Amino acid sequence: MSEDLHHIDDFFKNKLEGMEELPSEDTWIGIDQKLDKIQSNDIQKRYQQLKKISAIAVIFLSGIALYAWKGKIIHFLGIQRSKMGVVQVYKEQSNKKGYFLSQGSDNKNKNAEESLSNSIINQIDSSQLNSSDFHAEDNLNHLENKELHIFKKHDILKSKINSGVSSESKVTTINQNSKSAGFSQKDSRKIFVKAQTKRIGKEFLGDAVSNQHLIRKKIRNEKRISTINQNDFDPSTNTENTFTENSAINRTSGIALSKEMMLLETNDFRINSLGSLTPKYILEKDLSFINDLKNRSTFIQTPLIRNLPRLQIIPFITANFTKVQLKENRKFPTHNGKVKKEIHETEETKVSVVPGIIVELPITSRFSLQGGISKFNLLTIVQPKRIAAVKDYDGKIRYKLESSAGQHFFDPKPGKVPKIGDSITSAPMEFITRYISFPVNSKYTFGKSRLKISMIAGAEYNILLNQIFSVDYTNVTVASETPFKTEGIRKDFLSASIGGGIDYSLSKRFSVELNPFYRFTIQPINNASPVKTFPNSFSLMAGLRYVL
Amino acid sequence: MIENRNLDLQELQHLVNECIAGKRISQNRLYAYYAPKMFPVCLRYSSGREEAEEVLQEGFIKIFTSLHQFAFKGSFEGWARKIMVHLAIQRFRDKKKMYAIMPVDEEIVVVDSTDSISKLSEKEIMNLIQQLPPVYKMVFNLYVFEGMKHKEIAACLKISEGTSKSNLSDARNILQKKLLEIQKISEKEKNCI
Numbered sequence: 001m002s003e004d005l006h007h008i009d010d011f012f013k014n015k016l017e018g019m020e021e022l023p024s025e026d027t028w029i030g031i032d033q034k035l036d037k038i039q040s041n042d043i044q045k046r047y048q049q050l051k052k053i054s055a056i057a058v059i060f061l062s063g064i065a066l067y068a069w070k071g072k073i074i075h076f077l078g079i080q081r082s083k084m085g086v087v088q089v090y091k092e093q094s095n096k097k098g099y100f101l102s103q104g105s106d107n108k109n110k111n112a113e114e115s116l117s118n119s120i121i122n123q124i125d126s127s128q129l130n131s132s133d134f135h136a137e138d139n140l141n142h143l144e145n146k147e148l149h150i151f152k153k154h155d156i157l158k159s160k161i162n163s164g165v166s167s168e169s170k171v172t173t174i175n176q177n178s179k180s181a182g183f184s185q186k187d188s189r190k191i192f193v194k195a196q197t198k199r200i201g202k203e204f205l206g207d208a209v210s211n212q213h214l215i216r217k218k219i220r221n222e223k224r225i226s227t228i229n230q231n232d233f234d235p236s237t238n239t240e241n242t243f244t245e246n247s248a249i250n251r252t253s254g255i256a257l258s259k260e261m262m263l264l265e266t267n268d269f270r271i272n273s274l275g276s277l278t279p280k281y282i283l284e285k286d287l288s289f290i291n292d293l294k295n296r297s298t299f300i301q302t303p304l305i306r307n308l309p310r311l312q313i314i315p316f317i318t319a320n321f322t323k324v325q326l327k328e329n330r331k332f333p334t335h336n337g338k339v340k341k342e343i344h345e346t347e348e349t350k351v352s353v354v355p356g357i358i359v360e361l362p363i364t365s366r367f368s369l370q371g372g373i374s375k376f377n378l379l380t381i382v383q384p385k386r387i388a389a390v391k392d393y394d395g396k397i398r399y400k401l402e403s404s405a406g407q408h409f410f411d412p413k414p415g416k417v418p419k420i421g422d423s424i425t426s427a428p429m430e431f432i433t434r435y436i437s438f439p440v441n442s443k444y445t446f447g448k449s450r451l452k453i454s455m456i457a458g459a460e461y462n463i464l465l466n467q468i469f470s471v472d473y474t475n476v477t478v479a480s481e482t483p484f485k486t487e488g489i490r491k492d493f494l495s496a497s498i499g500g501g502i503d504y505s506l507s508k509r510f511s512v513e514l515n516p517f518y519r520f521t522i523q524p525i526n527n528a529s530p531v532k533t534f535p536n537s538f539s540l541m542a543g544l545r546y547v548l
Numbered sequence: 549m550i551e552n553r554n555l556d557l558q559e560l561q562h563l564v565n566e567c568i569a570g571k572r573i574s575q576n577r578l579y580a581y582y583a584p585k586m587f588p589v590c591l592r593y594s595s596g597r598e599e600a601e602e603v604l605q606e607g608f609i610k611i612f613t614s615l616h617q618f619a620f621k622g623s624f625e626g627w628a629r630k631i632m633v634h635l636a637i638q639r640f641r642d643k644k645k646m647y648a649i650m651p652v653d654e655e656i657v658v659v660d661s662t663d664s665i666s667k668l669s670e671k672e673i674m675n676l677i678q679q680l681p682p683v684y685k686m687v688f689n690l691y692v693f694e695g696m697k698h699k700e701i702a703a704c705l706k707i708s709e710g711t712s713k714s715n716l717s718d719a720r721n722i723l724q725k726k727l728l729e730i731q732k733i734s735e736k737e738k739n740c741i
Contacts, residue, residue, distance in 0.1 A: 008720055008723060008724060008727075009691075009692045009720070011665075012673060012676075012677065012692060012723070013692055013693060015668070015670060015673045016588060016592065016670060016673060016674065016677075016693070017693075019588040019670045019674075020584040020585055020587075020588065021584060021587050021588050021591065021670075022583070022584050022587065023583055023584075023587045023597075023600070023601050023604050024597075024601060026601070027583070027601045027604055027605050028576065028579055028583075030601075030605045031575075031579065031605050031608050031609060031612075032572070032576075034605070034609050035572070035575065035609065035612060038609070038613065039570065330619060390562075391562070487565075487569055488565075488569070527616075528565050528568050528569055
């Protein structure tokens with residue numbers, strides 16, 4: 001019986017094996033519609049991907065902006081009404097303690113920790129907010145009524161007045177070295193904090209804090225202390241004209257200040273107090289220093305220990321020395337390496353020079369992140385070779401040229417339709433495949449002198465822009481300059497790069513840099529082609545860095 | 549629409565690459581060439597033309613979207629056929645709970661090959677298979693046409709090996725019974741004449 005059953009199996013198998021039957025025409029219509037839908041979904045997917053990339057870029061750039069601006073992220077502390085308007089004061093979170101000297105009750109020996117509990121804003125005496133009162137002597141009198149408050153390093157203080165004038169201060173310093181500051185050993189216990197002020201809104205008469213900012217900017221390299229007359233600090237004058245190169249002090253060297261300069265400091269303080277702008281100096285522990293301050297009319301300007309990380313912009317040009325690596329595509333086994341060999345023999349790549357721009361965000365003093373945009377061109381010269389006529393992807397008979405960039409189909413000469421198998425000799429040709437690249441790099445810098453050396457590693461996302469081809473007409477044997485079409489080339493690919501950099505500082509804001517790096521392709525630039533092409537290149541980038 | 553001539557490897561490569569590139573004309577050519585071969589496969593696993601066309605449609609969409617995975621290592625027809633069978637199995641699994649097992653007559657009828665049966669057309673034979681209960685049809689098709697073992701069938705359909713064996717046996721019995729009926733009708737007709 002079993003035999004009979006197997007006999008049935010064979011009966012059915014023999015009868016139906018090899019059977020062919022047409023489905024209804026609606027089946028193809030359905031497939032066609034579904035393929036359309038899939039294709040539109042693919043486009044949508046690409047669009048979504050692009051949106052994601054854009055979103056990531058926006059988040060990244062916002063992060064950079066936020067990081068660079070983080071000194072301005074502040075906590076609201078309170079509001080003070082003054083003759084000049086409403087003053088709002090904010091404070092930022094941070095981790096190092098300092099003390100804030102502001103107007104208020106005369107309680108010099110009060111424990112600093114206790115004073116923290118008091119609102120700083122409430123201590124400000126609005127009756128003293130008189131913009132006409134700008135004399136240093138008066139300022140010393142005002143010191144009579146000062147009180148210490150605890151603040152921390154990197155605290156941000158922001159003042160805002162109804163008239164539109166506002167000011168921000170950041171606590172930037174600390175731990176002044178007594179020797180370099182010109183103070184005795186006893187004074188070394190003191191901690192001075194300077195609040196660097198940046199004004200927002202309209203000009204504010206007498207904002208001497210800005211003067212200091214100007215000094216630092218204009219005359220940073222002068223090491224010798226020179227005399228500054230008190231008149232130079234008349235806040236009613238244009239602050240930019242107040243100082244000269246000779247009145248400079250090197251803020252970073254931490255050398256002692258002259259009395260005149262100290263006057264400036266006290267003047268600054270007073271003006272800040274009077275203007276209800278951010279109070280500027282912070283002392284720690286040794287409260288008797290205030291007495292010292294009053295008696296000697298001195299103050300100390302401490303150097304900036306830590307600057308805010310600043311965004312840096314690097315416009316550059318890169319010379320790419322590209323060498324293509326070819327791999328056989330296993331989907332085209334019939335070529336047996338013939339195409340690869342032919343491409344090797346007939347093609348060469350040329351050096352391309354492309355522009356770009358990179359934005360660098362320092363994360364620490366040594367480590368930074370880079371993001372940007374640049375171009376990447378692949379210049380390929382194809383020597384004359386025999387090309388045969390085949391059916392292209394649209395069913396038209398055209399001459400097909402295999403190159404490292406893909407398969408190119410050329411229209412035949414006008415009025416001459418080739419037959420499949422016809423062949424011609426192509427003229428020397430040049431293909432330029434253009435990409436737009438989005439590099440993201442991490443950078444580690446060695447050295448803090450003017451000359452810095454760095455290591456850079458990163459990745460690039462390259463999107464195909466277009467492909468241009470030109471013919472060497474001087475040596476044309478067969479015209480093939482008619483329009484062409486490339487098949488099999490990918491619309492995007494990923495590459496990675498590793499290299500080094502030399503950075504030479506020209507000034508505080510400008511530096512030049514030279515970065516040699518090797519760029520290797522992670523994905524081939526073509527897929528539906530007998531060879532997979534990986535354009536690896538050695539690149540030399542020259543750029544000009546500008547610190548924002 | 550049927551292309552009778554055989555595609556050589558180079559032509560097939562060209563066609564496949566064109567399809568990968570998304571050329572609709574080429575996709576239509578590939579469909580026109582292979583649809584008549586694939587449709588009977590779909591018919592065997594379905595209960596009617598409509599369902600078979602659905603499987604065929606789904607199968608070709610799968611083929612076009614997975615063409616880049618085809619490495620030209622085996623025959624394209626075999627690869628396409630596997631996709632169709634896989635989809636049919638998938639559909640069966642999805643609808644498994646909906647299928648009610650038809651009661652099967654335990655009687656085993658031995659059929660002798662006679663002229664009337666051998667003269668049955670492909671369509672008539674296909675009908676016999678299509679009329680089988682879904683599970684029997686699946687097991688019968690996988691065992692007879694795809695050459696799968698009971699263990700593989702059991703894994704595919706998520707049934708036990710024993711069930712697969714008994715389903716195959718039941719499927720054979722039903723088909724035998726039907727063939728016998730056809731034979732009887734045919735003999736009756738002969739006698740009447």
